Amino acid sequence: MSFTALHPERGRLDATLTGLGQDLPWEGIYRARPRIRLTCPECGHGVHAKLSPRRVRYFAHDPGRSPHCQLSLESADHHLLKRVLAESIRRAGWSADLEVPAPDGSWRADVMATSPSGERRMAWEAQLSPISGDDIQMRTDRYSAEQITCCWVSSRDRVPWLRTVPGIAVTPAHLPEVVEGWMVHDGVVSFGPRRGAWARVGDVTLPAFVRWVLGDGLIFHTIGRRYRRIHLPGSNATVRCSAGWTTQRSIDAESAHEAMRQRQEAAKHVRQERERKAAERREQMERDRQRQEDERHRAEVEERNRRTRIEWERQSAAWEAEHREELRRQRQQAHLQELARLERDRQEQAAAQQW
CATH class of the missing domain: 1.20.5 (Single alpha-helices involved in coiled-coils or other helix-helix interfaces)
Structure with missing residues (x-):
């Protein structure tokens, strides 16, 4: 299953785009006769246009495909998350291309977002299968080496790598095709100056999160060591967290609070020194x-x-x-x-x- 295919004349097709990204109607390839020879951009095997029971357009491999094709091994949930990410990126005013490979084949982005000016790129990775912290960091570093930022997205309950690289955990919508119903339940934090601590932010839709990140409204921030006990919304519970997506205002609030704490520590040290000398x-x-x-x-x-x-x-x-x-x-x-x-x-x- 894939959302992209190679057309012998039009080039790369994207099933999530109007006109397949090439001013080509879906009917021009779906059950068209004579059949147009489409191929998988990953393994080169033949693919054909299909519709899911929910009328989602995609490309399926013809019989006899290679068992090692990564696109064919991806689950339906994986492809669904990629489609939702692409739709959220496009709503934010950026272009989104699915399954974009590196020129040298060192990486393949699930969804590559490109700014309207074409000067900025950001890879969005749907990561549903288990992966080690070292592997996901290595893949993140590959993007950084080419000046590409990235965000890893998972809809799993347990995401052990969430604090090691820029990423979020999402909850699918009741109707998966409804993009606005996808919610970010972990990965966004806010600093409260009164409490002097970070808190997890809930009730953020995935499209809103994507729009804020692409608009530089959210920044992936490494939390100071003294502030890594994060309060959960609606309860007195806390969790340990070393990084998260947040606003510049929260980053500045943390810095101001740390500066105030250091001043208080310095004043306390002076007072203690004075008391010690006394x-x-x-x-x-x-x-x-x-x-x-x-x-x-x-x-x-x-x-x-x-x-x-x-x-x-x-x-x-x-x-x-x-x-x-x-x-x-x-x-x-x-x-x-x-x-x-x-x-x-x-x-x-x-x-x-x-x-």
Whole structure:
């Protein structure tokens, strides 16, 4: 299944365009007799014009196609998303070409949008099959190398690569052919200055999103590390998100909030430094007071010890004087006693002589 085919005379046909992009009516190839030989632009195998049950025009491969043709392997959902993207791009005033290959075959854009001036191109990729983050980044880098911006679009519930490259997740319309019914449910964010945080934006139609992106109203922005907790609309829940599509106003609001936060952090640092120095001064004053108190206490102790020593020396001297006086008295008393004894001995001798 494909929306493009190669006409042997008119060249590339696009089933999503009026006149197939070549002023050729659909009836000129659909069930036309004799049959016009149309070929697949990818594998070169024969294709024929068909209508889906919902009357969507496309090209189907003839029997015996190559099993490796990428266009034939794409699902109906993939082709439907490409058609919706092309229609949204055209409504935004840009031209949209489906399944556009690189001149060297290094890439093939699902839908290539070209500005009215022809100076700008943007690839829109419908990515419904699983792909690794490295692979999708490599494919994005190929576009960037040729000055082509891109946006990856998925209608799957889980899109693990959504934050690694410019992309969105969409919800198909109840009637898939109604382009206005396709909604972007993830990938668009807005910064709230009051809350100081990002929030996911809901209720954005896919055509409106495409128009804003092509008109530079939305920019793919890498969110600052401090702001990657994204609030979900209508709830208090949050999710981690590192990038998203947003307006320049939100980017400026984030920058202003970060500048304010840095000023507050700087003021807080100055205040903390001032408080730290004040605390150091108080601690130094307390240490000085404690040192003075210790010195005063030590001086008092030394003074008490000095006075105690002096008192002890005074008492010791008094005790020594008393001791010397006592010895003197004892020697004097002993001398007197000795004199008294000698006097008694003399008196006794005198009395004995008288007898």
